[in-house]
Amino acid sequence: MRAFVLTAPGEAEVREVPVPVAGPGEVVVGVERVGVCGTDVEFFTGEMAYLHQGHAAYPMRLGHEWAGTVLAVGEGVPATWLGRRVTGDTMLGDGRCRRCLRGRQHVCENRQEVGIRGGRPGALAERLAVPVSSLHVLPGKVDATLGALVEPGGNALRAVRAAAVGPGDRVLVMGPGTIGLLVAMFARAEGAEVHLLGVTAGSLEFASALGFEHVWTEETLPELPFDAVVDAANAPHLPALAVELVEPGGRVVYIGLAGSPSVVDTRSLVLKDVAAVGVLSASPELGDTIAAYAGGLVDPRPLVAATVGLGEIGAVLAGRRSEGAGRGPKIHVDPAR
Ligand SMILES: [Zn+2]
Numbered sequence: 001m002r003a004f005v006l007t008a009p010g011e012a013e014v015r016e017v018p019v020p021v022a023g024p025g026e027v028v029v030g031v032e033r034v035g036v037c038g039t040d041v042e043f044f045t046g047e048m049a050y051l052h053q054g055h056a057a058y059p060m061r062l063g064h065e066w067a068g069t070v071l072a073v074g075e076g077v078p079a080t081w082l083g084r085r086v087t088g089d090t091m092l093g094d095g096r097c098r099r100c101l102r103g104r105q106h107v108c109e110n111r112q113e114v115g116i117r118g119g120r121p122g123a124l125a126e127r128l129a130v131p132v133s134s135l136h137v138l139p140g141k142v143d144a145t146l147g148a149l150v151e152p153g154g155n156a157l158r159a160v161r162a163a164a165v166g167p168g169d170r171v172l173v174m175g176p177g178t179i180g181l182l183v184a185m186f187a188r189a190e191g192a193e194v195h196l197l198g199v200t201a202g203s204l205e206f207a208s209a210l211g212f213e214h215v216w217t218e219e220t221l222p223e224l225p226f227d228a229v230v231d232a233a234n235a236p237h238l239p240a241l242a243v244e245l246v247e248p249g250g251r252v253v254y255i256g257l258a259g260s261p262s263v264v265d266t267r268s269l270v271l272k273d274v275a276a277v278g279v280l281s282a283s284p285e286l287g288d289t290i291a292a293y294a295g296g297l298v299d300p301r302p303l304v305a306a307t308v309g310l311g312e313i314g315a316v317l318a319g320r321r322s323e324g325a326g327r328g329p330k331i332h333v334d335p336a337r
Pocket of ligand 1: 093096099100105108109
């Protein structure tokens with residue numbers, strides 16, 4: 001089968017690789033759609049921290065936002081899984097340690113992450129082997145495009161739940177990329193008044209086109225009481241700005257990662273009585289994200305600018321825009337193309 005293989009920083013190719021076999025407790029999925037995200041770009045550039053911590057090494061098979069159909073089952077997996085449309089948890093805890101046993105397998109020290117960590121091949125291929133325990137079934141209303149948006153959506157939903165906003169609340173979302181826009185969509189669905197902070201005119205115009213009327217730059221941001229601030233950007237000064245902007249008694253949520261450390265003065269957290277939360281991974285909210293998409297509460301499909309084939313991923317990771325692409329921040333891959 002064909003798979004996208006990253007061989008060194010800036011070097012990648014589509015290769016013929018052995019078709020995966022479903023091991024005990026695993027399934028093999030025919031991959032229908034895969035999202036390319038910022039983490040994949042960091043692996044392409046070589047900046048990703050896991051490369052330097054020994055959690056990942058080239059050659060790598062990327063892809064962790066995916067949807068597909070179960071084509072084969074391994075030992076111990078009921079045949080009823082065959083033909084089911086699914087997505088899966090990126091995080092694969094060892095299932096044995098204290099964190100896993102307490103429901104926090106997404107931060108298991110020994111975890112693999114599909115297409116990211118521990119040598120577990122990702123979904124940018126025609127087929128993918130994953131543990132059946134990591135699967136989530138997709139209802140008919142969740143098509144392949146939505147299915148491949150469940151993982152980023154779950155991250156965003158966790159951020160919104162950490163921000164604890166609802167009707168009557170005002171939330172500021174920093175960074176109108178895929179995660180920021182998904183946060184904005186879930187916060188809007190919760191009934192909050194959503195404001196977005198961005199840098200480029202194009203990204204702010206796109207946010208406006210999605211129906212978000214309060215879009216600002218740091219220069220134009222009005223002085224308003226924000227009950228929560230979500231940092232979904234990658235600028236090192238924003239974590240401190242979030243604490244500065246949030247209302248006393250409010251919440252700041254950190255889901256973006258900067259390339260260098262950010263300083264936050266904890267005295268501000270104390271004196272403003274602010275709760276600060278970090279979010280890694282979608283795992284605990286994958287099911288609710290699927291339900292939100294299936295119910296039409298949130299429809300993130302406009303975020304997808306283009307759907308390309310395996311052969312075009314290298315160009316996407318290098319930052320080149322596909323011909324005819326829309327304005328959205330997300331590129332999807334259909335391995336059958
Ligand atoms: Zn564990």
